[in-house]
Amino acid sequence: MQTDGKSDIQPANPAGQQRPALWRSLRGTDIGLWAVVVALIVFFSLAAPGFLSWTNFLNVLRQMAVLAVAAFGSSFVIFSGGLDLSIGANAALSGVLSAMAARELDFVGGAPISWAIGLLAGAAFGWINGTIVTRFHISPIIATLGTLTIGRGLALLLTGGVSLFGVPEAFQGLGRGFIIPGILPIPVGIMIVFLIASWFALRRTTLGMYVYSIGGNEEAARLSGVPVRRVKTWVYVIGGATAGLAGVILASRLGSGQAASSEGLELSVITAIVLGGASIAGGSGRIGGTLAGVLIISLLANGMNILNVPPFYQRIVTGLALLLAVGIDQYRKRRGARQGAKPATSTGGGSKP
Amino acid sequence: MLGANGAGKSTLVKILSGAIKRDSGEIVFDGEPMNAASPHDAADRGIACLYQEPALVPSLSVEQNIFLGRELQIGWGVIDLAAQKRRAHDILQQVAPRLDPSGPVHALRTSERQLVALAKALLSDSKLVIMDEPSASMTDAEIEFLFETIRRLRQGGKSIIYITHRLDEVMAVTDSLTVLRDGRHVVTAPTASIARDRLVEMIAGAHIDPFERPARAANSKQLLAVKNLTRDGVFSDISFEVRAGEIVGLAGLVGAGRSEIVRAIFGADPADAGSVSYPKGDVSVSSPAQAVAAGVAMIPEDRKTQAVVPAMTVAENIILSSADHCSIRPFGIVRRAAAREIVSRNVRRFNIRPSGCEDRRIDTLSGGNQQKAVLARAIESGADVLILDEPTAGVDVGAKAEIHRHVENLAASGKGILLISSETEELLTLADRILVIHEGRLIREIEGHSTNALELTQSVLGEYGRKVADAD
Numbered sequence: 001m002q003t004d005g006k007s008d009i010q011p012a013n014p015a016g017q018q019r020p021a022l023w024r025s026l027r028g029t030d031i032g033l034w035a036v037v038v039a040l041i042v043f044f045s046l047a048a049p050g051f052l053s054w055t056n057f058l059n060v061l062r063q064m065a066v067l068a069v070a071a072f073g074s075s076f077v078i079f080s081g082g083l084d085l086s087i088g089a090n091a092a093l094s095g096v097l098s099a100m101a102a103r104e105l106d107f108v109g110g111a112p113i114s115w116a117i118g119l120l121a122g123a124a125f126g127w128i129n130g131t132i133v134t135r136f137h138i139s140p141i142i143a144t145l146g147t148l149t150i151g152r153g154l155a156l157l158l159t160g161g162v163s164l165f166g167v168p169e170a171f172q173g174l175g176r177g178f179i180i181p182g183i184l185p186i187p188v189g190i191m192i193v194f195l196i197a198s199w200f201a202l203r204r205t206t207l208g209m210y211v212y213s214i215g216g217n218e219e220a221a222r223l224s225g226v227p228v229r230r231v232k233t234w235v236y237v238i239g240g241a242t243a244g245l246a247g248v249i250l251a252s253r254l255g256s257g258q259a260a261s262s263e264g265l266e267l268s269v270i271t272a273i274v275l276g277g278a279s280i281a282g283g284s285g286r287i288g289g290t291l292a293g294v295l296i297i298s299l300l301a302n303g304m305n306i307l308n309v310p311p312f313y314q315r316i317v318t319g320l321a322l323l324l325a326v327g328i329d330q331y332r333k334r335r336g337a338r339q340g341a342k343p344a345t346s347t348g349g350g351s352k353p
Numbered sequence: 354m355l356g357a358n359g360a361g362k363s364t365l366v367k368i369l370s371g372a373i374k375r376d377s378g379e380i381v382f383d384g385e386p387m388n389a390a391s392p393h394d395a396a397d398r399g400i401a402c403l404y405q406e407p408a409l410v411p412s413l414s415v416e417q418n419i420f421l422g423r424e425l426q427i428g429w430g431v432i433d434l435a436a437q438k439r440r441a442h443d444i445l446q447q448v449a450p451r452l453d454p455s456g457p458v459h460a461l462r463t464s465e466r467q468l469v470a471l472a473k474a475l476l477s478d479s480k481l482v483i484m485d486e487p488s489a490s491m492t493d494a495e496i497e498f499l500f501e502t503i504r505r506l507r508q509g510g511k512s513i514i515y516i517t518h519r520l521d522e523v524m525a526v527t528d529s530l531t532v533l534r535d536g537r538h539v540v541t542a543p544t545a546s547i548a549r550d551r552l553v554e555m556i557a558g559a560h561i562d563p564f565e566r567p568a569r570a571a572n573s574k575q576l577l578a579v580k581n582l583t584r585d586g587v588f589s590d591i592s593f594e595v596r597a598g599e600i601v602g603l604a605g606l607v608g609a610g611r612s613e614i615v616r617a618i619f620g621a622d623p624a625d626a627g628s629v630s631y632p633k634g635d636v637s638v639s640s641p642a643q644a645v646a647a648g649v650a651m652i653p654e655d656r657k658t659q660a661v662v663p664a665m666t667v668a669e670n671i672i673l674s675s676a677d678h679c680s681i682r683p684f685g686i687v688r689r690a691a692a693r694e695i696v697s698r699n700v701r702r703f704n705i706r707p708s709g710c711e712d713r714r715i716d717t718l719s720g721g722n723q724q725k726a727v728l729a730r731a732i733e734s735g736a737d738v739l740i741l742d743e744p745t746a747g748v749d750v751g752a753k754a755e756i757h758r759h760v761e762n763l764a765a766s767g768k769g770i771l772l773i774s775s776e777t778e779e780l781l782t783l784a785d786r787i788l789v790i791h792e793g794r795l796i797r798e799i800e801g802h803s804t805n806a807l808e809l810t811q812s813v814l815g816e817y818g819r820k821v822a823d824a825d
Contacts (some may be wrong), residue, residue, distance in 0.1 A: 108629030206676045206685035214661035223621060223653050223660070224674045225734055259683055283664040 033277060034290040036325070051306050058185065064298035065187035066246045068291065071269045072198040075290045076235040077140075078273050079202070081215040081282025084239045086144040088265035089151030090181060091247030093257065094122040098157045098248045100163050102171035103162065109249030111170035122244010123237050125151060130236030134229045148266075155259035175253025184269035187249050194242065211235060215256045215282025229233035271318070272297055275325050296321065325334050340346025354446075354516045355523060357535035357556055357810060358607055358775035365533070366483050368516075370402035383480060390723045394464050398756040401474030402483045407466045409473075411459035416441040418472045419459055444472045447509070448502050464495040471502070474495055482506065485513045488522060488609050499527050500810045518606050518814060520549060534558050549816075557810035558776070560691070571596040576769040579618060582627035587613045588793035591627070595769040600760065602784030602801065603773045604813050610793040611773045612654050615740045618771075619651045620644040631739035633771075645674060650736035651729050654743050654773075656720065660727045663716035667705065668696045670715045670726050673733035699729035705757065721752025728759065738769040745779065757783060777806050777813075 028061055042227060045052040077084045098118025105114050125147070132143040179189045202208035210231045213221040222228045244266070251257050270280075275293035304314045331340025356362045367373045369380065371389030378389040382400065384765065389395035392402060409418045415807050416629045419441055425433045441454045449468040452461075458469060474482055503513055503526055514529060522529055523544060532539040532555045539555050540547075547555075577595040582588070588610035595601050603611045617624040620638040631638065632648030642652070651658035663668055672679075672692050679691035696711055703725040705718070715723055724744065731739055741760065745753040760783060764770050774780050780787055784801040789812040799811050811817040 076490075083748050204687055204689075206680050206687060207667060209673065209676050210686070212665060213662045213669070216664040217658070220653075220662050221673070223619070223641050223651060224730060225642045225650070225671065227642040229640075283662070 002207035006050065013075060029038040032328075033275070033289060033296075033325075036250040037292055037299065040303065042301045043337075044299065044306070045188045046134055048303050048306040051303060056306070058188075058229065060076040060298055060302045061188045061191075061300065062185050064294050065252050066172040066186075066190040067272065067298065068129060068189075068191045068294045069194050069249070070243050071272045071294050072194045072287060072291050073239040074204070074266075074275055074288055075179050075198065075276075075278070075285060076211055078278055078280065079215050079282060080232060080271070080287045081218065082232065082235060083234060083270075083280070084126075084129060084144050084243075085141065085266050085344070086125070087146040087239065087243035087246075087269060088123045088147045088267075090122050090240055090261040091250065091262035091265055092260070093125065093151045093158075094118040094244035094250030095247035095261060096158050096259055097121045097163060099157065099171065102167045103164075105169045107172075107338055111168065111173060114171060115129050115174055117129045118248035118251070119150065119241055119245045122247065123241035125244065126236040126238065126240015129240060130233035132233050133236065152259070159259045161259065165255070167251075167255060167257070172255045173250050175249050175251070187253070190249065192247070195287065195291060202287055202313070207231065207234065211285060215284070217283070237289070246325050248311040260346070271322050273321060277309060277329065296325075336337040354514055354531045354533065355552070355556055356519070356814075357519075357656075357777065359535075360533040360556075361536040362533055363485060364536075366402060366485055366514070366516065369395070369483060370400060371404075373780055374552065378767060381673065387655065396474070396479065399478065399480040400483065401479035403412065403467060403470050403474060403485065403487055405486050405489055407470035409458050409469060411456060414455050414457055415452055415461075415469050417470075418469055419444065419454075421473075423474060426574075440476075441472075441587075444475050447505060448472050462495075464499070467499070479511065481512045481514065481797075483516075485516045486518070486608075488517060488519065489517075496522070499616060512515065513768070520814065520816060523552075524549070532556055534704045541674060553811050553814065553816050554626040554699055554807060556814070557807045558729070573599070573767075576632045577618070577771070578630045580628045580630075582614065584613060584617055585620065585625045585627050588617075588790070589794050591790075593788055593798070595771055597737070597769055598769040599786070600763050600772055600784050600801075602769065602780040602787040603790055604777075604780055604787050604809060605790035606813060607775060608681040609790045609813075611790050612742055614790065615742060615771060616771060618644075618739060618770065619649060621651075627679050630795055645734050646738065648735070648737045649740065650674065650734045650738075651722075651730035651740040652731050652742060652744055654746070656724060656727065656747070661715050661723055663714065665715060666712045667700070667718065667726055668692075668711040669713045670697050671699055671729045671733065674730050677733065678701075678733075691727045699733065701724075703729050704755065712738070719749070719752070721748035721755070724748050724752065724756065726758075731761065736768075738771065739763065740771045740773075743774045744772070745774075745776075777809050781806065782808065789813060 003081065039054075042204060048308055050056060070091065074087060095118060098114050101117045102114035124136070127218060129140075129144055129147055132138050132147070133140050136143075136147075174186055177186045178184060179186055202211065208225045210221065210228075213224070213226055214228055215229060218228060233321070243265070250261055254261070272293035273290050274280060275287025275296055276285065276291070278289060297318060299316060301314060304317065309317075354362055354365075359501075364373070368375045369389075371391045371394050382398070386718045387398065387400075389398060389400065390620065395402070410421065410477045412567050413421070416437060420432075425436045427433045430450050438454070445452055445454060449465065452468065452820070453466060458466060461469065466681065471482070471484075487499060489506070493497065497560050500522075505516070506513060510716055513643040517523060527544045529541065529543050530552075531541040532552070534556065537557070574597045575594050576597055577663065579594065580592050582591040591614055593601065603614070605611045613622065618629050618645055623639070628635075629638065631644070634647065636643065638649050639646045640646055644651075657663075662673070665673075672687075672695060675695060676692065677685070679695060694741070699705070700711060705722050705725050707718075708744065710718060710722075716728060728741075728744070744760070745756055756808070757779075760770060760772070770781070770783075772784060781801065785810065787799045788795055788808075789797040789799065792815070796815070797817065799812065808817065
């Protein structure tokens, strides 16, 4: 049930092959986690009038999209044993750059270019993080603490500390538009695309396998011929690109570039990933878990808003939820380790896929 | 105390110092039965133990390290700094008068750290000090100073158990000696009563018959050529080659530099001079990934920390080095059918048990089966040369025989094998040629089928050829 690193590369397993693999990944994450999601929905449906409606459902999805996109990218970083504290600053800087570009490119077809510029700026920011970590051997927490501060400073410098308004109408399409009018907002569509792409990359490609192997035992991965440096650089690029995109979506929704936006995004992202069952030490975790973590955070925020819980209390509740979830998980792992510590030849123990 | 690698010296010491429990038998210390529950307990009773790598806190000072865990207190946890200073001074006078008690330990050399550890041992008024190969990383001058300290301690009424591989040291500093071999006691006698060459025989054991095995591969293709490879202060001027179908053994004491040499060949550590030509050409290799691309794979020394990824499945561990070969470029999408085929082929070939373990976490398997999976990974990388660093360490007898058979089959199929083993028996069973590494130098090359355990042990100890000189 816990992160047992179940492989997708395995001999034919007739029972497991019938359901789509993505579904198995979501379900295999942790039943307890999805039980919490369901419990939250049931609780708020009963307690908060207006929670259970299509409008609010879309609202939750749209609100969580920004966090989810950033969290999917950052999952690569954390699963590989890294950490990126700079994604909030990265999102703000990329959002500002994108908005600035949009003001310059005020012609038909200019908006997509400015969105792409924001995404690429985020990727470049991530590449710098990855390079600092892999080439200069500075620990990820220090390296990204440094770039966090620099990034935030650059964003403030570019905007002069004020909100950057006057972006063209078209720029706002990414955050406010719909793929299917009234049903599927663009940010939610992007979230779904990134969910599938991240799951695929982590479970079915060599990159994903290398990410888990580096997080699980970096020295073993290195001595097996895994290009550790390149993979570690790539995970920061991926985490940076998704942070940049999250920043662009946010800027587009707000219709302005703001240097102070996405403050604390990194902490929400880490909270979501850890809630999703990943170890901060790396080597474990699933993209389905990250999705569940983002859902829990977003449902809590949305439900408490409807219940008019003051924001100060909301923070306390979110913090408690994190400690509770990780505490329960640790408790179960210890108990599991004590009971099922039979290694080697016992035929039981291996959890069913 | 003397004995070859794996003779049981360290285990015996750990039992004496309370670090591990004995199964049976009795220890009498100072006239009384001794049952130390922990190293701390043993120290309280007067047995102190010094390990090769002293367990000190680098950021603390010499004085703080000496008193760590046994601080002299005024009361309520407040340290009596003045008393500690006096006491540290007294103790350091005995073992290392030149050492600054307030200097940080991280600034000290390994030999000086040994002395700090010794001072720590003396703090609890130990009657017996056990030193486990203290000289392994010391220079001659440092060793001489250690000997002076030992003699001073002996005059002060302390007893010392000194473990070493160097016969010179035994002759220089001990009164009596004990030899262990294969976990058994061979002899205990006054040092002066035993001739040096007789001592080597006792360490090596009775197997002095040449090992019966036909010679393999004479003039096949050269796969790996190492020329003048040097890493300053670790090994120097190492040259040899490995041919197709050949098993080349590296013999030597623990710490002689064998693992360091193969790590340099494999790109895991940098080399300062020399060159290596690889099976797939004269490429420059500065990372293991490049070495694998150049046709070399390695099974590292420590399975747990360097080879397996415990949280991953057996299948993922096997495929790790070859996932690239069975994926669709440029995105590296793994073709699952191909990957599955590689995994099940290897599970069958190496008989990795229990059956159906492919999607179980690898750390639920026994050591021998984990090692077979690691071997499968190395082979599937497509390497022509396999470096095996202690491939059977910590595996059971059955798995060991299986691994030996696989290694021989691999050589028969044209792979070149570079085998590090601390087991004389294993080298004699498998290797066509044995290169002897002593203190970072290649001192001898022996034909595997024409040597015997005695000759090999003599060489490993650096004693080969000096028998004649001593006999004069």
